[in-house]
Amino acid sequence: MPHFPRRALSRRALLKTLGVSASLAPFVPLLNASGQELKRPKRLLLVFTPDGSADSDTSAGPIDWKPQGTETDFTLHPIQDPLTPLKSKLIVPWGLRMSAKGAGEQHAYGSAGMWTGALLKDPGNGADFDGGNGHRTGWDSGPSVDQILAANAGPGLPYAVTPDAAVQETAYRTLELGVQCGNPTSVTRTIYKADDTPLHPETDPQAAFDRLFGNFMPDTQAADAAQKKKEQQSILDLVTADLNRLKTRVSSEEYPKLEAHLTGIRALEQRLETMTPVANADCTAPDRPASSGKYANNANFPAEVGAMLGMIPHIFACDLTRIASVQLSCGFSNVTHTWLGHTDAHHTMSHQDVDNRDKLVAIDHWYAQQLATMLQALDAIDEGEGTLLDNTLVVWGRELGTTSHAMQPWPTLLAGGAQGALRTGRFLDVSKQPSAQLLVSILQAMGMQSTTSIGNIDMDSGPLGGLA
Amino acid sequence: MLVHGSRPLLGCILATALGCTGTVTVPAPVQRDTGSSGGTTSNAAGTSGSSGAGAKSSGGSTSGSSGTTNDPTAEACAKQTGAALKVGRSRLSRLTRTQLDHTLRDLLGVAGSPSSALTPDETVGPFASNALAVVTDLIVEQHQELAAKVALDAQSRRAKITPCDLASGDACVKTFITTFGAKAYRRPLLDDEIAAYTALYGVGGTPDDGFRLVLEAMLQSPFFLYHADVGPTGTPSAMPVSLTSYELASRLSYFIWDSMPDQALFDLAAKDGLDDDATLRDQVTRMLADPRAKDAVPLFHLQWLDISAAQLGSLASAQPALAEAMLAEASDFSNHVILAGDGRLSTLFTAPYSYPRGALFDIYGLSKPASFTDGTQVMLDGTERAGLLTQAGFLVKHYRGDQEGSVVHRGITIRENLLCTPIDPPPANVMATPLPPVAGTTARDRFAAHETGSCAGCHTQMDPIGLAFENYDGLGRYRTTDGGVTIDASGEIVDGGDLTGSFTGVVELGQKLAQSRTVADCAATQWFRFALGRIEAPDDACTLKALHDGFAASGYDVRALITTLVLSDAFRHVRAIGTQEDMP
Structure with missing residues (x-):
């Protein structure tokens, strides 16, 4: 146990x-x-991998991601083959139409809308980005599903206490991690705290490790810990006073920045009050990964993906957070999968007028392998009434349906089931249903049972039929 | 907010909307770099109420900007003559990564680029700026971690950093907090700030720990992390007010050095000695002669041409030494021209020499001189290469993996960043995919599709410029054939004011740009954006006119432009509160 x-x-x-x-x-x-005995918490993990499933611009027809068989007796698509050992813990909802629209072209509003179900805005409020082929965009217009969940608290939800409570249950309410996600623009960001408020992922695995596990030493001298806490609280008090004084000097138009800064300071204070996990048989630190360095290095992409995904089971097992996202590359991925023998970047290959489908499938298959490794690690951790994977809902999504920019069918896949909230081991043909329904279902499965709408594209969609 | 109606309806939109749309495989730009908003704007200061993109409404105009009748900047300024002083709105702006690195170096002797641990900066126009960037929990925590690390490392250098021995008692502690704090906050500390730091010092218990805590807090203070200009009243004003001397000292130092003020500037600020033009001129001269200017000048030029380091993309990861060599070349070259050479804008586009190093010799087909050391000037074959646009950094950064994308992208970059005439986006229903290279054809053949019909409205503005770059391949090597066919590098600038007309090859393009008032006005506008970290607003019209005219009067000497900028109304004043016009 x-x-x-x-x-x-x-x-x-x-x-x-x-x-x-x-x-x-x-x-x-x-x-x-x-x-x-306390029931283990539910966890949510969103995983992003780039581009759509391969259909290239030839007439050969799409690679469609679709499993073969019946709802409960099916064979996964060859791309998802690495996940076959976990088939009983998967759900493949096939054929969804992405609830993603707005400014820019599909890579941009797909990235912005995939977890929010909300429109990507036109340029404004100072945000003005290239949303592909010269089309300009702003930021997205709504929060992503993980942030909606994190803002809530109560029985059956991941958190019992509200985000503003002085003492939190975990060190981090949510964690945003990523690998080689690019500079902040609308095509490189997928997680939003609110309208116009993207959350940038930490993209250096070593920085993430140091932040999460750096103080992970058993039994630091209690006196030291008390002094350290006092020091940090004193510093944060001083910085808070400065922020409040600066606020009296600036225009109200600047308040959002300073209030967001104060919120960040408040989160550091909450962390001081939150128990640091102690290493033990169930909660161990991963190996400390290498730093990603000053510039993104293509050759390090697999190692960084392995490090970030490898950290997730430790993060959940140690209860450092209960809601996380991992974004691997970004829209318009310029990762060249040299380790698969490729010489052109992912996105470049998606629009060449040669049949690159085998190569594009190989990329998706590679991502499936990385995901499978992580899912198996989650499933290897026994949490009593089930494994860590059983207590988690993992959602895999991408910013496009297909490489030629169709937004349907959306290649997505669920694993875990959130403590039985979703019945796993199934393939559901939900062709042309809006992905907003899936997002609503995620919120319901994670404990927000009364939620029936998300975003502003397919509002009031209700949940995805047959999922629960 | 969800319509494009807020953008000016230029002719090319009307043209393209008629039918350059839909299903065809239209050669069009593939991805422009997503890490930057290129030459278009981030509407930093809030700009014209009728335009979603500030850069469109000002800067080098497309035609006739050398006269007064067709110059919108001059017209806008003329309308403001006699009215109260007008200056665009400034935003509360977090230090950029390079500003933080340089500040930590000058404040505490920190080496390297510790700020690479931070979330990347956002941009305003082509320039790094956090004037608009959202602050997140992660960014706050990254600053906390950086501050803790720097403070801990600094403990071993405590004796060098403090003006006296902290162990000697309270008097020294107060001296340290007062003097060091004034550098970190870039202004004298208030009494209650000194008291707060004194109390914090006490929490440490020992001089080492007290010192560490004071540093750690100062490096997280918003007075360290933000540019928070507001003027002498200490409260924001809806009317332009003069900066305080300390605020002006910081504006100067972050503009010319990309770093904090030095003691000489602090001393001048302390006696309110930065008011008069003569002193400001002297300071600009002094600062440009200081080695720290060699940080800011390349920063401008690399960002202006959108070749900043992190964006060399796959090259930087595959061949980091080559990428570094490309950046070093552009840096050495711009530093030489602006700081050691004749300072002329034209020289940037026409100089028949450069500063190659490493593998660039091979790429340029040059043999390395026997006694060569990095940073030595090397003469080029002037028929193949001259100026920044023929350097590998620019050529590689704006190469797009296939020739079609490169043609459009290089054309757009010239148009937006050097002419300040952004191209409007293609119609929403264009599904563009590039045409594949076909043996026996050149990019020019394949691009013929753009030159007719409704696509032409916009694409004639960029493609004929980009096609002139076909003499350079994906590594910037000079070539005369593509796909076995001899390259025709003839190009044309359409609807480009005094640039309108045809030319052949990039060397000739450089000569054309070097003689253009449109390019000079645009360069002056770009320097404004770089200096102030914001896009010009309608209220900046007279400052821009002064910059444009002053630049011309100086014979386009960039050093003179920098001085004119420092002396301008927009540089010396702040308006912190937005007006209706500033609202996006």
């Missing part, structure tokens, strides 16, 4: 209470105030 420290009672404190040393710790169930 699994157990690890979280919330108000750390493992170490618990062990102390029980009078045993950590090294000799027997199984200790996590208990709530009434002495009942």
Whole structure:
């Protein structure tokens, strides 16, 4: 049976209470105030990989991502073959039409809309980006599904306490990670906290590691910890005072920046109040990865993908967050998959007038392999009533339906099922249903049962039929 | 907000809307670099109410800008004559990554580029600026981590950084906080700020730890991290007001050095000694002679031509040394022309010499002189290469993997960044995919499709410029054939004011650009954007007119332009509150 420290009672404190040393710790169930064993939290993970499924610009017809067979007796598409061992924990909703529209062309509004179901805006408020072929765009107009979920709290949801509570259940309400995601523009960002508010991913695996696991030392001297906390709180108090004083000096048009900065400082304060996980049998740190360095290095892409995806099971097992996203490359991916023998970049190959479908399929297959490795790691962690994967909902999505910019069928795939909220091991033909329905279903499965609408494209779509 | 109606309806939109649309395989730009908004704008200051893109409404005009009758900048300024002083709105702006690196170097002796740990900067026009960038939890935490790391590292250099021995007692602690704090905040600290830092120092318990905590907090303070110009009243004004001396010192130093003020500037600020023109002129001269100017001058030129380091893309990862050589060449060249050479804009486009290093000798077909050291000037074959546009950095950065994309992209970059005449986006229903190379044809043959029908409205503005670059391949090597066919590098600038007309090859294009008032006006406008981190607003019309006229009067000496800019109304004043006109 699994157990690890979280919330108000750390493992170490618990062990102390029980009078045993950590090294000799027997199984200790996590208990709530009434002495009942706590149910493990639900987690959500969004995974982005670039471009659509291959159809090239030839007349040969698309590679369609579609499994063969019946709802419960099916064979995965060859692209998804690496995921076959986990088939019973997957759902392939085939044929969705992306609820993504707006300014720019498909790479841009697909990236912006895939997790938000909201329109990519025209340039304005200072945001003015190349949305492809010279079309200009602003930022997206709504929050992404992970951020909507993170803003909520309550029974059956990942979090019991609200985002503004002084003491949080995890160090991070959400984590945004990525690999070689480019400079901030509308075609390189997929996660939005709100209208006009993209969240940039951390793209250096070493920086992410240091932030999450750097202080992951067992039993730092308690006195040191108290002093360190006092130091950090004092610094944050001073910075907060400065931010508030600066606010009296600037135009109200600048308040959003300073308020966002204050929110960031507040998050650091909350982290000081949140129990740091302690390494133990269930919660271990991964190996410290190499830094991605000053410039994106194509040759390091596979290692960085491995490092970021490899961190996810540790992050969830240690309860550092319950809601995360990983964005691998970005729209218009200029990653050249040299390790697959390719000499042209992913996006370049998607528009060459030669049949590159084999190569494009190889790229998708490679991404499926990376995903499979991570899913198997999640599934190898026993959390009592199920594995970590069983307690998680993993959603794989891309910014296009097909490489020739069709927005249907959207190549997507679910794994885990969020503690049985979704029935896994199924292939669902949901052809032409809006992807907003899937996003609503994600929110419902994660505990927001009364949610029936997301975004501003396919509003009031309700959930995806047959998914739950 | 969801219609394009806010953009000026230029002729090319009307033309293209008629039928350059839909299903055909239209050779058109493939992806322009997504890491930058190129020469178009980010509407930093809020610009004209009728335009979603500030750059369109001003800067080098498309025609007749040398006269006064057709010059919209001059017309706009004339309308403001006699009225109260007008200056575009400034935004609260977080330091860019290079500004932070240079500031940490000058403040604490930190080497390298620690800011690469931060989320990349956003851009205003082609220039890095965080005037509009959203602040996120991650960015705040990255600043915290950077501050902690720098402060911890600085402990070992404490004796060099503090003016006295902190262990000697409270008096030294106060001196340290007061003097160091004034550098970090770029203004004297207020009494309660000194008190707050003194208390924080005490939390450390030891001089080493107290020192560390003070640094760590200062490097996270918004007064360190932001440019927060507001003027002497300390409250924002809807009317332009003079900057405080300290604010002006910072504007000067971040413009000319991309870093914090030095002691001489702080001393002048302390006695309000930056008011008069003569002092400002002297300071500009002094600062341009300082080695720190060699940080900012290349920064301008690399960003202006959109060849900044991180954007050499796949080349930077496949051949980092080559990418670094390309950046170093453009940096050495621009530093030489502007700081050591004749300073002329024209020289940037026509100089028959450059500063190649490493593999660039092979690419240029040159043999490396026996006693060559990096940074040495090398004469080029002037028929093949002259000026920035023939250097590998520009050629490679704007190469697009296939010749079709390169033609359009190189043309657009010239048009937007050097002429300040952005091309309007293609109609929404164009599904453009590039035509494949076909043996026995050149890009020119394949591009014939653009030259007729409704596509022509826009594409004649860019393609004929881009086609003149066909003499250079994806690594910037000179070539005379493409697909076995002799290259015809003739080009044409259509509807380009004083540039309108035909030419052959990029060397000739450079000569054409070098003689153009349109290009000079645009360059002056780009320097304005670089200096102030914002797009010009209608209220800046008279500042721009002064820049354009002053640049012309100086014979297009960029050093004179820098001085004129520093002396301008927009540089010396701030308007912090937006008006209706500033609203997007």
